Amino acid sequence: MCQKNAAIQGFAAVASNTVQTLTTAVAVVVDIPGNLRPLNARGHPTRSRASYTVAMPYRFTRSAELQQRAETLLPGGVDSPVRAFRAVGGHPPFVVSAEGAYLTDADGNRYVDLFGSWGPMLFGHAFPPAVAAIQRAASASPSFGASTPAEAELAELVQQCFPAMERMRFVSSGTEACMSAIRLARGYTDRPFVLKFEGCYHGHADALLVKAGSGLATFGIPGSAGVPAETAMHTLALPYNDLSAVEEAFASHPGLIAAIILEPVVGNAGTIAPTEGFLRGLREITRREGALLIFDEVMTGFRLSAGGAQGFYGFTTPELKPDLVTLGKIVGGGLPVGVFGGRADIMEKLAPLGPVYQAGTLSGNPLAMAAGIATLRYLLDNKAEIYPQLEETSATVFAGVAAAAAEYGIALTTNRVGSMGTWFFTPTAVNDFASASTSDATLFARFHRAMLERGVWLPPSQYEAAFVSTAIGTTEIEHILGAARESFALLTR
Ligand SMILES: Cc1ncc(COP(=O)(O)O)c(C=O)c1O
Numbered sequence: 001m002c003q004k005n006a007a008i009q010g011f012a013a014v015a016s017n018t019v020q021t022l023t024t025a026v027a028v029v030v031d032i033p034g035n036l037r038p039l040n041a042r043g044h045p046t047r048s049r050a051s052y053t054v055a056m057p058y059r060f061t062r063s064a065e066l067q068q069r070a071e072t073l074l075p076g077g078v079d080s081p082v083r084a085f086r087a088v089g090g091h092p093p094f095v096v097s098a099e100g101a102y103l104t105d106a107d108g109n110r111y112v113d114l115f116g117s118w119g120p121m122l123f124g125h126a127f128p129p130a131v132a133a134i135q136r137a138a139s140a141s142p143s144f145g146a147s148t149p150a151e152a153e154l155a156e157l158v159q160q161c162f163p164a165m166e167r168m169r170f171v172s173s174g175t176e177a178c179m180s181a182i183r184l185a186r187g188y189t190d191r192p193f194v195l196k197f198e199g200c201y202h203g204h205a206d207a208l209l210v211k212a213g214s215g216l217a218t219f220g221i222p223g224s225a226g227v228p229a230e231t232a233m234h235t236l237a238l239p240y241n242d243l244s245a246v247e248e249a250f251a252s253h254p255g256l257i258a259a260i261i262l263e264p265v266v267g268n269a270g271t272i273a274p275t276e277g278f279l280r281g282l283r284e285i286t287r288r289e290g291a292l293l294i295f296d297e298v299m300t301g302f303r304l305s306a307g308g309a310q311g312f313y314g315f316t317t318p319e320l321k322p323d324l325v326t327l328g329k330i331v332g333g334g335l336p337v338g339v340f341g342g343r344a345d346i347m348e349k350l351a352p353l354g355p356v357y358q359a360g361t362l363s364g365n366p367l368a369m370a371a372g373i374a375t376l377r378y379l380l381d382n383k384a385e386i387y388p389q390l391e392e393t394s395a396t397v398f399a400g401v402a403a404a405a406a407e408y409g410i411a412l413t414t415n416r417v418g419s420m421g422t423w424f425f426t427p428t429a430v431n432d433f434a435s436a437s438t439s440d441a442t443l444f445a446r447f448h449r450a451m452l453e454r455g456v457w458l459p460p461s462q463y464e465a466a467f468v469s470t471a472i473g474t475t476e477i478e479h480i481l482g483a484a485r486e487s488f489a490l491l492t493r
Pocket of ligand 1: 118175176202203204263268297298329338
């Protein structure tokens with residue numbers, strides 16, 4: 001779950017939280033209008049007309065009550081800001097259960113899930129091997145605060161996927177993994193500055209909550225109240241995909257930059273791929289300048305390939321591999337896990353071997369390790385089928401929705417890498433945060449609500465990636481594309 005603040009995301013709060021209470025909820029068959037091409041058994045579009053079934057209209061009465069109650073106890077009614085749906089308006093549905101591709105809310109509405117708990121649910125919800133492993137581990141006691149065999153077992157599986165992680169340490173979130181990697185990079189290099197990219201999110205640690213102007217000599221300014229300027233000033237934020245800006249930053253801060261941290265494929269400004277030569281250029285510059293290269297693969301890890309973006313783009317050779325890597329989301333199989341790791345000589349600067357302190361009461365928690373082991377074992381055993389299937393499903397979903405928008409004359413830019421992607425409501429090509437910000441967030445918000453009311457749950461912000469899971473099959477694809485056509489039709493009215 002991303003916790004980005006409004007400044008970082010460029011949120012537009014578009015609607016007050018009106019209760020959407022409609023009339024009776026009954027299952028009806030909705031004819032798909034026009035010439036939508038439904039999908040055959042292999043997920044390919046056919047030429048005939050079809051229909052799909054949705055529970056219409058959706059009611060959110062119980063969710064609205066639950067939100068009201070939550071707001072008396074939790075700021076905004078949530079434990080993580082984006083869940084409040086402020087960027088898209090309307091009360092957020094309260095989820096009570098989920099299975100496979102579907103979420104069920106407190107009013108009994110069902111949704112095809114296209115956000116997957118913000119990434120972890122690669123195999124859909126209540127994935128049986130992970131559930132069974134969690135149950136077994138729970139019955140042996142949920143926590144010991146001592147070393148367990150499961151930690152090295154999960155570490156071996158992680159290392160099979162990410163050979164760059166010669167040593168690693170488990171933590172409880174992606175934020176912790178990134179925060180710890182930054183401290184380690186500073187401790188290892190004895191340099192104060194960190195370079196990040198606008199629109200990349202690395203958790204909510206002070207040093208990383210910075211949305212700086214793109215000027216090279218510009219010091220970072222905090223993107224959140226409560227972050228001291230003295231902390232933010234050591235973070236430089238540059239436009240993504242701009243190598244010359246990186247060169248200038250190193251030229252103006254000689255010997256002072258400890259590390260570059262980036263999402264090798266951005267998910268947190270919506271999906272943005274690295275342009276040709278960008279990652280390689282960063283590797284060359286950091287090596288030349290004695291700075292570390294940190295790939296934040298909290299989102300892309302195990303999603304783009306078993307070896308994440310570095311596997312996907314071939315950054316596994318000694319010359320190209322990153323110095324440090326951060327992971328989260330999928331590695332915990334739905335439980336709170338993060339992990340950071342990398343070159344042994346860097347990682348051995350960590351306490352108890354070295355001077356960089358890092359610790360956690362529940363780090364390497366047995367339930368979380370068990371869920372991670374079950375998930376990664378399944379992934380490694382079946383990767384030959386998993387990634388081609390994800391690619392085929394994702395290609396059909398993202399291209400299908402884009403085609404539906406085109407039929408209704410709605411300008412979309414569709415960015416997709418593997419099973420993550422974003423429909424930006426802009427005709428402009430999106431390759432950095434500035435171009436992502438040209439999107440019409442109000443139109444996105446209307447699209448989001450229309451899809452929700454047709455049983456498809458998209459991430460509730462224009463600046464987030466949608467995720468496809470292996471649980472999404474032909475029925476769900478047909479439903480998504482039918483709902484998209486209806487939603488686009490609504491937007492043109
Ligand atoms: C790339 C990236 N890094 C770090 C984080 C922070 O992870 P967490 O929310 O587990 O703290 C996120 C969260 O979405 C992320 O997408």
